[in-house]
Amino acid sequence: MGGKMGRSYSDRDLKLLFGKSGMFCAFPACRTRLLAPGTDVDDEAVLGHIAHIVAHADAGPRADATFPATERDHYPNLVLLCRNHHGLVDAQDSTYTVEQMRGWKDELEAWVEERLTEGMRGIQFAELEIVCRALVTGTAMASSAMSAVPPQEKMAHNELTAASSHRMTLGLMQAPQVAAYLQEMATRVDTGFPQRLRQGFVAEYERLHAEGLRGDALFFALGDFAFEAAVSADANSSDRFDVRAAALAVLCHLFEVCDVFEAPAHVAS
Ligand SMILES: [Zn+2]
Secondary structure, three states: HHHHHHOOOOHHHHHHHHHHHHOEOOOOOOOOEOOOOOOOOOOEEEEEEEEEEEOOOOOOOOOOOOOOHOOOHHHHEEEEEEEEHHHHHHHHHOOOHHHHHHHHHHHHHHHHHHHHHHHHHHOOHHHHHHHHHHOOOOOOOOOOOOOOOOOOHHHHOOOHHHHHHHHHHHHHHHHHHHHHHHHHHHOOOOOOOOHHHHHHHHHHHHHHHOOOHEEEEHHHHHHHHHHHHHHOOOOOHHHOOOHHHHHHHHHHHHHHHHHHOOHHHHOOO
């Protein structure tokens, strides 16, 4: 990420930053999307810069020697900006203050949630199809038992906190439509479709879990995984919040009905 790769951000902080920002620049009214989808010959590319609100160094832009050094590289002190706006805020650090930048970050995250909420109201089978077809891979294996743990209990078990609860509630609004869509696909197209969808998620869950991701960061990473899969399959989806919402709905449906999130017993098995 620009010249900042040397900094040691945790995966957890990055997943929260990327997931909550929707990968948009936080500078007011910029909203440039900071992720270029992969192409046939290149991987996806992160174009954004991770900017520090309070400087990483005691002498950097917006430095504050009283702000604990151990907290400077964590999610609450980080904001995603495009290259231009990162350059601007660091060059004019008296104009663009810590308080302003915290405000921009809050506004961007609220804007993403609002757009996602609007998108969630409008999703139909067409949007679910973009997401599910992109995620379904391989051949169905024997079906495993579905668990019936209530979402609240499951959230606690999976270390999901208030940071995830709005998106979980939002996604669960359309979980019945996801179930109806998967039923339709199983009946009319391919009986193994729901199981193959689940397997795609479980594989990604296990990969991220093995990397040490847990809780909210894992939840956001899985939502982004589903959305980026859809964007890879259909580049026109990259600016569509209804497709983003569909990805979230699919994730929350799986959270509700199957054992995607049933760590750690599931992963150990
Ligand atoms: Zn920008």
